[in-house]
Amino acid sequence: MKIGLLGFGTVGSAFYTLARECPGTEIARLLVLEKLPQADCAQTTDFADIVNDPAIDTVVELIGGLHPAYEFVTAAMKAGKNVVTANKQLVCACYDELVTLAEKQGVALRCTAAAGGGIPWLHSLARLTACDRVTAVSGIMNGTTNYILSAMTDQGTEYADNLREAQRLGYAEADPTADVEGYDACRKLVLSVNIAFGVSIPEAEVPCFGISGIAAADIAAFKRLGLVCKLIAHAELTENGVAACVEPMLFPVSGQMAHINGPDNLISLRAERVGAQSFAGAGAGGFPTASNVLADCLEIAAGCAPFYIAERRPLSVGNDGLRQRYYVRTDAGADSRLMTVREAHALAAEYKNNQQPFFMAAVAEEK
Amino acid sequence: MKIGLLGFGTVGSAFYTLARECPGTEIARLLVLEKLPQADCAQTTDFADIVNDPAIDTVVELIGGLHPAYEFVTAAMKAGKNVVTANKQLVCACYDELVTLAEKQGVALRCTAAAGGGIPWLHSLARLTACDRVTAVSGIMNGTTNYILSAMTDQGTEYADNLREAQRLGYAEADPTADVEGYDACRKLVLSVNIAFGVSIPEAEVPCFGISGIAAADIAAFKRLGLVCKLIAHAELTENGVAACVEPMLFPVSGQMAHINGPDNLISLRAERVGAQSFAGAGAGGFPTASNVLADCLEIAAGCAPFYIAERRPLSVGNDGLRQRYYVRTDAGADSRLMTVREAHALAAEYKNNQQPFFMAAVAEEK
Numbered sequence: 001m002k003i004g005l006l007g008f009g010t011v012g013s014a015f016y017t018l019a020r021e022c023p024g025t026e027i028a029r030l031l032v033l034e035k036l037p038q039a040d041c042a043q044t045t046d047f048a049d050i051v052n053d054p055a056i057d058t059v060v061e062l063i064g065g066l067h068p069a070y071e072f073v074t075a076a077m078k079a080g081k082n083v084v085t086a087n088k089q090l091v092c093a094c095y096d097e098l099v100t101l102a103e104k105q106g107v108a109l110r111c112t113a114a115a116g117g118g119i120p121w122l123h124s125l126a127r128l129t130a131c132d133r134v135t136a137v138s139g140i141m142n143g144t145t146n147y148i149l150s151a152m153t154d155q156g157t158e159y160a161d162n163l164r165e166a167q168r169l170g171y172a173e174a175d176p177t178a179d180v181e182g183y184d185a186c187r188k189l190v191l192s193v194n195i196a197f198g199v200s201i202p203e204a205e206v207p208c209f210g211i212s213g214i215a216a217a218d219i220a221a222f223k224r225l226g227l228v229c230k231l232i233a234h235a236e237l238t239e240n241g242v243a244a245c246v247e248p249m250l251f252p253v254s255g256q257m258a259h260i261n262g263p264d265n266l267i268s269l270r271a272e273r274v275g276a277q278s279f280a281g282a283g284a285g286g287f288p289t290a291s292n293v294l295a296d297c298l299e300i301a302a303g304c305a306p307f308y309i310a311e312r313r314p315l316s317v318g319n320d321g322l323r324q325r326y327y328v329r330t331d332a333g334a335d336s337r338l339m340t341v342r343e344a345h346a347l348a349a350e351y352k353n354n355q356q357p358f359f360m361a362a363v364a365e366e367k
Numbered sequence: 368m369k370i371g372l373l374g375f376g377t378v379g380s381a382f383y384t385l386a387r388e389c390p391g392t393e394i395a396r397l398l399v400l401e402k403l404p405q406a407d408c409a410q411t412t413d414f415a416d417i418v419n420d421p422a423i424d425t426v427v428e429l430i431g432g433l434h435p436a437y438e439f440v441t442a443a444m445k446a447g448k449n450v451v452t453a454n455k456q457l458v459c460a461c462y463d464e465l466v467t468l469a470e471k472q473g474v475a476l477r478c479t480a481a482a483g484g485g486i487p488w489l490h491s492l493a494r495l496t497a498c499d500r501v502t503a504v505s506g507i508m509n510g511t512t513n514y515i516l517s518a519m520t521d522q523g524t525e526y527a528d529n530l531r532e533a534q535r536l537g538y539a540e541a542d543p544t545a546d547v548e549g550y551d552a553c554r555k556l557v558l559s560v561n562i563a564f565g566v567s568i569p570e571a572e573v574p575c576f577g578i579s580g581i582a583a584a585d586i587a588a589f590k591r592l593g594l595v596c597k598l599i600a601h602a603e604l605t606e607n608g609v610a611a612c613v614e615p616m617l618f619p620v621s622g623q624m625a626h627i628n629g630p631d632n633l634i635s636l637r638a639e640r641v642g643a644q645s646f647a648g649a650g651a652g653g654f655p656t657a658s659n660v661l662a663d664c665l666e667i668a669a670g671c672a673p674f675y676i677a678e679r680r681p682l683s684v685g686n687d688g689l690r691q692r693y694y695v696r697t698d699a700g701a702d703s704r705l706m707t708v709r710e711a712h713a714l715a716a717e718y719k720n721n722q723q724p725f726f727m728a729a730v731a732e733e734k
Contacts, residue, residue, distance in 0.1 A: 018498055018640065120491045120640035127487055131385055131661040154477065258627040273654040274485035281644035288641040294498040303667040 001301045002028040004050035004074055004081070008036055008061035011086055011113070011293070012287035015062060016041075018294050020031075025297060028056050033070075047072050051079050058108075061085040066093060073098065077105045084296045086113035086289055092187040095316075096200050099307050108306040110296035115141060115188035118288025119281040120295070121267050125195050126308030128271055134196040136270040139232035141188040143263030143283040144172045144179035145211050145231040146234060147250075149219075150261040153228055158216045171263050171284075182208035182231060182246035190231035193244055196235075196269065198311030201242055205317035207345035208246040213359045218329055222250055222361075228258045229361055236270075238321045245319055247339050248361035250327060257364070319345070325363040331356060336363075368668045369395040371417035371448070373439055374430035375703055378453055378660070381653035382429060383408075385632035385661045392664060395423050398430075398439075400413075414439055418446050425475075425664060428452040433460060440465065443461050444472045451479035451663045454655055459554040461683075463567050466674050475673040477663035482508065482555035485655025487650040487662070488634050493675030496637060501563040503637040505601035508555040510630030510650040511539045511546035512578050512598040513649045516586075516615075517628040518597055525583045538630050538651075549575035549598060556600035560611055563602075563636065565678030568609055572684035574712035575613040585696055589617055589728075596728055603637075605688045612686055612708050615728035616626045617694060623729070686712070692730040698723060703730075 004262030005016060005027050016039060019025045029042045029050050036043065048067075050056055059076035061083060063069050069090045070361045073083050074097075083102070085091060091098060091111045102109035112123045128134060140146050144166055151162040163180070166172035184209045194200055211231055222229050227250040235244035251257040260266040270276050280289040319341035326337050326344050330351065339347070344360060351358035370386060372394050376722035383406060386392045391615055396409045396417050403410065414435075426443035428450060430436050436457045440450050441464075450469070452458060458465060458478045469476035479490045484587040495501060507513050511533055518529040522578060530547070533539035545551045553575045561567055580600055589596050594617040618624040627633040632650025637643050686708035693704050693711050697718065706714070711727060718725035 120439060120494055123494065124487045124491060127490065127662045131389060132658050132663045222482040243662060256623060259623040273658045275649045275655060277486060277648035279646055282642045291499050291640045293493045298497045303670040
């Protein structure tokens with residue numbers, strides 16, 4: 001396999017190291033913004049040198065973001081090259097278009113590392129959907145927020161302090177919005193939903209309520225109730241389509257979920273035949289993520305099927321059917337309310353629009 | 368894909384149901400001891416009708432045991448047919464021979480369902496070994512013993528009562544030896560080790576100490592120490608080869624392991640690049656296991672590589688390097704001893720040979 005590698009950041013440089021150690025895998029050319037002395041391979045600053053090189057059969061896109069990743073990935077497929085990417089933002093936003101293009105061009109498109117970092121989550125999900133009916137997916141899909149919530153719970157400290165510490169440790173980016181507001185988890189959920197249920201849902205229809213409004217006093221209140229708070233992305237098949245959202249949830253301190261701490265992820269599915277399954281491990285990081293990217297490449301080289309699944313029935317998100325108990329804390333104090341997911345997120349949006357203090361967390365049902 | 372199905376027991380009949388619902392998968396002929404009215408497909412009592420049918424490209428072996436499964440599987444591969452099996456006993460005992468034969472014949476051989484039931488454990492392990500170095504595998508690999516230990520812990524009842532209940536519920540067989548003495552977990556461990564480390568170790572070299580000697584008094588002692596007992600299969604790469612054994616282990620009641628109860632499995636790996644990963648779900652049962660069998664079939668149909676990995680360097684098992692603290696209970700009472708795994712299992716064998724009461728459990732290290 002001759003690879004054109006786009007990007008040499010945390011994941012890109014880790015992939016470079018792994019691919020160079022892997023027999024049969026060659027990095028034919030590396031796209032960089034300016035030439036790098038630390039990469040000992042042919043380099044270019046012009047994507048045309050990769051897309052027009054007939055010797056390159058696979059483009060590995062690790063630059064992230066929508067643009068120019070979108071232009072590069074579509075051009076690569078149009079030029080008959082396979083694409084492997086860890087770019088959840090791109091694949092989530094352009095799911096239909098990219099999968100359709102891959103099919104039309106007869107090339108492979110893989111993105112296992114776009115959700116769960118080093119965990120073979122999307123891959124395992126796709127393997128299962130071929131022979132079972134998945135009815136729910138859920139879990140801790142963002143390591144940054146799990147690190148912050150774990151640290152707040154351990155130390156009783158405030159959100160802002162722990163965000164700064166997460167940034168210092170490299171767990172959070174300089175602009176943490178995508179992580180802390182739940183958008184990153186939301187994209188991973190949309191990809192999981194699309195592959196799990198054989199559908200295509202719009203990212204904008206999935207309500208996200210993150211953790212930027214949480215206070216040490218909320219954590220202290222949860223502790224008194226024997227609960228811990230986790231940012232959970234969850235979705236299930238309902239009679240009317242798909243219910244899906246990202247929101248903080250409260251779990252018993254004695255339960256399994258309370259033991260997933262720091263930047264780790266725990267992602268679960270429920271299916272009619274196999275029942276419940278869960279997958280845990282490092283949800284981010286250069287080498288874990290790069291490992292999943294390389295595994296995708298090797299499966300393409302071994303001749304496996306082009307995309308995870310063939311189905312992508314367009315479907316709307318409807319959160320009226322799922323009613324839960326929520327902890328709600330405003331200026332007026334904290335209380336507990338039974339609401340549908342739609343009602344809860346509408347309430348959160350109202351407080352946000354009015355720029356009033358607000359935090360909520362759903363109480364997970366006992367299993 | 369045209370399948371010759373061998374066996375119509377719990378897993379065989381579940382596979383029959385799943386495969387019939389799956390587009391592109393046809394059960395061309397079913398091998399049974401006597402014709403079954405409940406199976407609506409061509410049936411035979413003579414394996415020759417399957418092995419000599421050129422229309423059948425894949426044999427799915429779900430009869431279990433060494434013979435005649437060995438003869439059927441090898442004859443099928445010699446006739447140029449792919450083989451998918453859930454038979455841990457067979458693949459564990461004849462690993463080198465079967466993998467070599469599959470390579471020589473250019474057919475696929477898959478056995479994901481042989482370990483972890485419905486969990487895509489061996490599959491994920493193989494995906495990872497292609498791009499990372501796995502250094503340890505471990506976990507709860509047997510649902511029967513986990514059910515019995517969970518029930519003893521919940522209810523404070525004796526081993527024999529819970530074994531009977533497990534048999535009544537279908538979690539344990541009439542002859543429970545393979546499960547309760549750890550031989551079933553041992554076979555799953557050997558397959559995991561072989562695939563994880565790219566080696567081939569002899570099953571007979573892996574010491575097994577099961578749970579048939581456990582008493583309610585042991586469980587009560589563990590409870591007083593804040594510990595729960597699980598039957599664990601574990602192996603790690605050491606300087607001198609592979610350390611591997613099956614033995615009861617004690618975990619903190621507040622930890623993650625204590626939450627895996629009933630017939631569920633939790634299997635983990637550690638690798639240099641991805642760190643720790645774990646996989647949990649139904650470790651047995653007709654439909655979960657059949658689901659993994661069918662997923663193997665579909666991957667073969669999609670043209671994926673013939674066996675999980677190519678490597679199988681013969682390697683000995685050496686348990687001198689791993690020293691642990693053990694709870695040891697004899698007629699003289701219970702104490703705690705620091706021993707190597709080799710020393711502990713030699714001690715257990717001595718008491719067993721003398722038919723004297725004995726139970727031991729390793730104390731898991733805090734992580």
